[in-house]
Amino acid sequence: MNKKLSGFQTVFLDVYRIVAALLVVLGHNLDIYLPELLYQPNYFPYIQNIGVVMLFLLSGFLTVYSIEKRNEEKNYKYSTFVKHKFLRIMKEYIPALLFIALIDYVSIRTNSENYWFYDTYSAENFLGNLLMLQWTSVQHIPNCFIDVFGTGRPLWTMSFEWWFYMLFGFVYLTLVNNKKITIKKAILFCILLIIPVEYIITGAGNGLGFIFLLGIFSYYLYDRLSYNSAWILFILSIIVNGWIAYAIKDIFQIYNFFTMWIIFTSALKISSNFSNMKRSTILSFVSQSTFMLYLTHYSITYFLLSKTNYSNQARFIIVIVSSIGLSFIMYYLFGKKELLYVPFRKLNDKYTQTTIN
Numbered sequence: 001m002n003k004k005l006s007g008f009q010t011v012f013l014d015v016y017r018i019v020a021a022l023l024v025v026l027g028h029n030l031d032i033y034l035p036e037l038l039y040q041p042n043y044f045p046y047i048q049n050i051g052v053v054m055l056f057l058l059s060g061f062l063t064v065y066s067i068e069k070r071n072e073e074k075n076y077k078y079s080t081f082v083k084h085k086f087l088r089i090m091k092e093y094i095p096a097l098l099f100i101a102l103i104d105y106v107s108i109r110t111n112s113e114n115y116w117f118y119d120t121y122s123a124e125n126f127l128g129n130l131l132m133l134q135w136t137s138v139q140h141i142p143n144c145f146i147d148v149f150g151t152g153r154p155l156w157t158m159s160f161e162w163w164f165y166m167l168f169g170f171v172y173l174t175l176v177n178n179k180k181i182t183i184k185k186a187i188l189f190c191i192l193l194i195i196p197v198e199y200i201i202t203g204a205g206n207g208l209g210f211i212f213l214l215g216i217f218s219y220y221l222y223d224r225l226s227y228n229s230a231w232i233l234f235i236l237s238i239i240v241n242g243w244i245a246y247a248i249k250d251i252f253q254i255y256n257f258f259t260m261w262i263i264f265t266s267a268l269k270i271s272s273n274f275s276n277m278k279r280s281t282i283l284s285f286v287s288q289s290t291f292m293l294y295l296t297h298y299s300i301t302y303f304l305l306s307k308t309n310y311s312n313q314a315r316f317i318i319v320i321v322s323s324i325g326l327s328f329i330m331y332y333l334f335g336k337k338e339l340l341y342v343p344f345r346k347l348n349d350k351y352t353q354t355t356i357n
Contacts, residue, residue, distance in 0.1 A: 016264070081173060094340055104150040132163065300326065
């Protein structure tokens with residue numbers, strides 16, 4: 001049964017997504033421009049990895065939330081689910097890929113000696129990234145390794161997330177809607193499982209699929225907590241997570257996955273008790289723009305790395321501000337105004353709208 005999110009829960013999810021994306025952006029740029037603040041003395045793990053874990057928890061939660069919302073009458077087809085995800089992601093993902101191709105081309109033409117990604121800036125990798133095959137199991141096919149395209153280094157998570165969407169959507173709609181498992185469906189399931197399989201419990205990120213699954217569990221478990229127990233779990237998990245992160249200096253560990261999951265789940269319960277707050281239009285816009293921010297910020301970081309003669313502190317601020325500003329513009333054009341969506345209008349149907357994307 002679909003659960004209705006309270007006004008404060010939508011605000012919490014918006015803030016959670018913004019914080020996660022900013023951790024990724026700040027972490028990457030601290031690592032490049034100001035490593036002495038966190039990393040050189042080995043004070044703390046890479047904060048960008050904290051953001052990645054948060055984003056995968058959120059993706060798992062929102063995936064099951066949106067599927068259950070559309071499948072209330074048990075007539076939501078898998079093909080429609082794929083169309084929705086394609087439209088939702090590609091209308092921003094394709095412009096981001098083209099932006100990366102353009103900004104890298106400018107870097108090569110204007111400052112080729114400082115461009116470090118020649119091996120990955122290729123038509124083959126561009127097409128492979130477009131098909132969401134970077135770093136997936138296709139790399140085990142001889143002469144078929146698809147790397148992340150150019151300076152779009154954060155794109156390594158996108159392929160995993162895409163195939164987790166496809167796999168979970170197929171399994172959920174097959175089981176919940178009591179669909180018969182035909183030979184064709186069995187073959188499709190094997191393909192959907194094989195492509196991301198080594199990253200479900202291992203691989204880069206040390207189990208991003210497991211984190212995605214924990215986000216799904218959050219959807220079914222958060223309202224089973226009492227309000228008081230949620231607060232206790234929330235506070236204790238923050239303390240334990242901080243201690244573990246400081247002690248082992250690595251967020252991509254099972255201990256941190258569980259503590260961050262408990263923090264997220266208990267926060268969902270706590271926020272459900274505040275029903276009077278409405279979702280802010282501005283906050284929603286900023287939250288939605290973080291997808292573009294995540295996709296493009298790294299390319300901007302490396303583009304500006306050798307373009308200014310300012311101090312590292314000044315360049316750090318310039319990169320952060322310009323990355324956020326560009327993400328607002330690109331989201332407005334391609335996410336909100338949907339300039340790339342026009343060619344796909346015929347794919348639209350009644351299921352392509354959702355309260356939380």
